[in-house]
Amino acid sequence: MSTDHRANVVPVDHGSATSASSALVRAGEVSSEGLAARLGRWTHGDGTLASRLSRGIADLITGGELRPGDRLPAERALAAASSVSRGTVVAAYADLAENGLVERRQGSGTRIAGSAVPASTAQRAGRGEALFSALPNAIDLLRTVPQIPALAVQLIRDHQPRLDLALLPETDPAGLPVLRELIAEMYRAEGTPTTPEQILVTHGAQQAISLVVNALVGPGDVVLAEDVTWPGVTDSVGLRGGTVHGIPMGVDGLDVDALEVAIARLRPVLIAVNPHHQNPTGTRLPAAARHRLATLAAQYGVPVIEDRVVAGISFDGVVPPTLAAERPDAPVIVVESVSKWAWAGLRIGWLRADPVLVRRLRGARQLADQSTSVPGQLIALDLIAHAAELRRENSRIHQQRLRLLEQLMSEHLPDWRYDAPRGGLSLWVALPIGSSAALARVAATHGVSIAGSAAFAASVSPDDHIRIPFTAPDEVLTEGIWRLGAAWREYRDTIS
Template identity: 85%
Template sequence: MSVKDRANGGPMDQVSAIAAGRAASLVHAGDVSSEALSARLGRWTQGDGTLAARLSRGIEGLIASGELRSGDRLPAERALAAAGSVSRGTVVAAYADLAERGLVDRRQGSGTRIAGTAATAVPAQRPGRGEALFSALPNAIDLLRTVPQISDLGVQLIRDHKPRLDLALLPETDPAGLPALRALIADMYTAEGTPTTPEQILVTHGAQQAISLVVNALVGPGDIVLAEEITWPGVTDSVGLRGGTVHGVPMGDDGLDVDALEQALARLRPVLVALNPHHQNPTGSRLPAPARHRVAELAAQYGVPVIEDRVLAGISFDGVVPPTLAAERADAPVIVVESVSKWVWAGLRIGWLRADPVLVRRLRGARQLADQSTSVPGQLLALDLIARADDLRRANSRIHQERLRLLQTLLAEHLPDWTVEPPRGGLSLWVRLPAGSAAALARTAATHGVSVAGSAAFAVSASPDDHIRIPFTAPDDVLTEGVRRLGAAWREYRETLGVSS
């Protein structure tokens, strides 16, 4: 990748010296405090293996993600032991394991530092993490995937669709999409408050292809991409295939911590930011308006492109559909990604991206090499559906709000000791376990005939291993039986922990 092609080549250079200096002061010239390290490790004491092995794996994950970098000095053994409420011997053993594997250097008088080759010793993301979401066991109830129900309106529009043969029989199609569809999508964004021209639209086979096209164009080996610390694995897998590293930015109850994002932009100098700020998958969080505006400002200030994944933005239970990040600031390099799959029909793989026309032309060429163009019949059906986008999104939101209520009722019946905060939109519930390991619970659940995904499928780096995602998209009888089996699995697993109900 040439210097002129790098996503943050210009504006980033203008502010990097000041920003990097500001970020450096936060880590005190490479010294990592015990409190900061303990906070980033999360609930590392839960999971498989000895405490020392779990601590070693947690620190290894932070090294691999770029959060701990070459030369950073880890806290003293006693300080980290106190912060994590474990024995000093646990920390000594974890540090020794890391040193034996060449991830840290331990020298008398200078403490324990991250080794110079640590960033490349262990890959941060192994391509294929997302495969876990498509790996339900045979004869098991699948609570892994978020495959939405089709509304009655969606079924009617699909049945009534009559393709325009003058468009369907064209001898060739534009890799960027049918002109009529690009124009319709542009008009939709303009009506929603994001002025858009057809030249800014590229039609794809779903949102995932749009994300992959952008990653392939902007990310090279060794590059850093920022994303929420819990995110859709299609992002991390795509970056990993390019040889890049995804750095997880901390999140709060309302989603991304924007202050932490700014610090990461200044310190890590990424080539791309990938965010899912609206009814985020899997946490369900919705980024508040001031934070959305600040993200757009940071994108413009640092010159770093931001992928805004909006596939779940329109599935809103309170009627609030936030505007795009691109609408917050016209000069911010925001790439909006969306599709019809989540709010109409999962089987219709029609997505698109909205970006600067120069980038669209570049991606159009890459698209031509990948698969030439999107299916014409699919694009023609999308014309009918996008024309009714507002109605379809409202219908889909009503369906899945009712499904969420059913899931809450089932959880109260079968898992009464679980406390959940319902999302304001989206298709899944992100549930924190009262105790234990999500990975261990998933294994127990598999023996009860239900497949669920835990934190590891979504965490960018070291996972606290304390959450599972439960989609509320399955039919009533399937969801009911799935939660019943999950409740039985939890009771069995809870007994192994010695935790009373």
């Protein structure tokens, strides 16, 4: 295969990506050079050289850089790499074994103690179910289901299906060739060189995320994501027995410094990010941070899922190209769909990745559900051909809706605090006091369903935020915020 047909200039094996502590551990084998480099200036300090070496390795174990089952270098190899005697390493290993940190077995060397593939029980699936649990007869402020733009309505009404494609006896699990080419052309126009072989059409963006997670994540694996994120990521990883580790966020989104530390320490198999109009916070990662994120993916060889479902809903017109455009050698998997900017009911999504991974996922897709509905793909052809216009119209609609929501908030919830997003479909609001979960229960008695921090937390997080979509029609949004204001006053009075 020529490099013209690859997502990356340098081919990437997404299935065996490691962090780079890459130089430190490969396939469970700890390199002597990598370990010596990671230990740094361990010879300085109190105690014998052996005790200092033992403490340095123990710190890497407790910090997560060395994991259960990893095999440490042979004594002679580490002694040579560290410029100490073999006896120093033998004594350090003995000290680690005495403290239960390593296991020493004849013929198999010295390994970090514990199970090589621990089963994860911390991450449980089902977090996202809360977003689909609006009470009967209640106003739904749980989901971000946008209004269909007038242009999309017209395109759907005028749609004339191509029967030569609709009546094919077989369909490619990767999608109709004509649709894959159109999506590739859309990316090329936006600044990301793409070929049809890099596109896999799916039943919405969530299926794309699930396919990637199923392929790359196994029991005990670590996935990095923003500390509040779309629950479709955390639930998918949990179902595979993996663990999502949340990375702190600031006013501009993901803390890339903290991400790099976590990559080196935790050796993730995957990073999942939503960098432009992040759901739920609405943050937008700056250009420099985007480039550094792509650079980290290339440097450490860790695949990155970039969720761009709401990237194009931009109130100021700023929509950067994909992370894949930042570093062609980075293993970036771009996920998108027509749901948020054209028609939520049309479950047509896709991913863009290295063709090697696309072929692998194509096989998994065939086992799951054969292929995406052909009539749906044909309608998507018409919508994607007008993607730029539809995104602009959808952005205009929801910018006006956001202004209405801000007016309603100032009237009914004046003490709630938020940073107005520059795009997307929801507002991430901080409660002055109290618990978002407790408030949600009170809100339910007032006939309005809301989702708090727990639905979006990658792990444990403060229970102090509410996500408020501004996608409902004006009259519904107005009534919903009025009810929420009444619920807040009742709840506040009980805890004041």
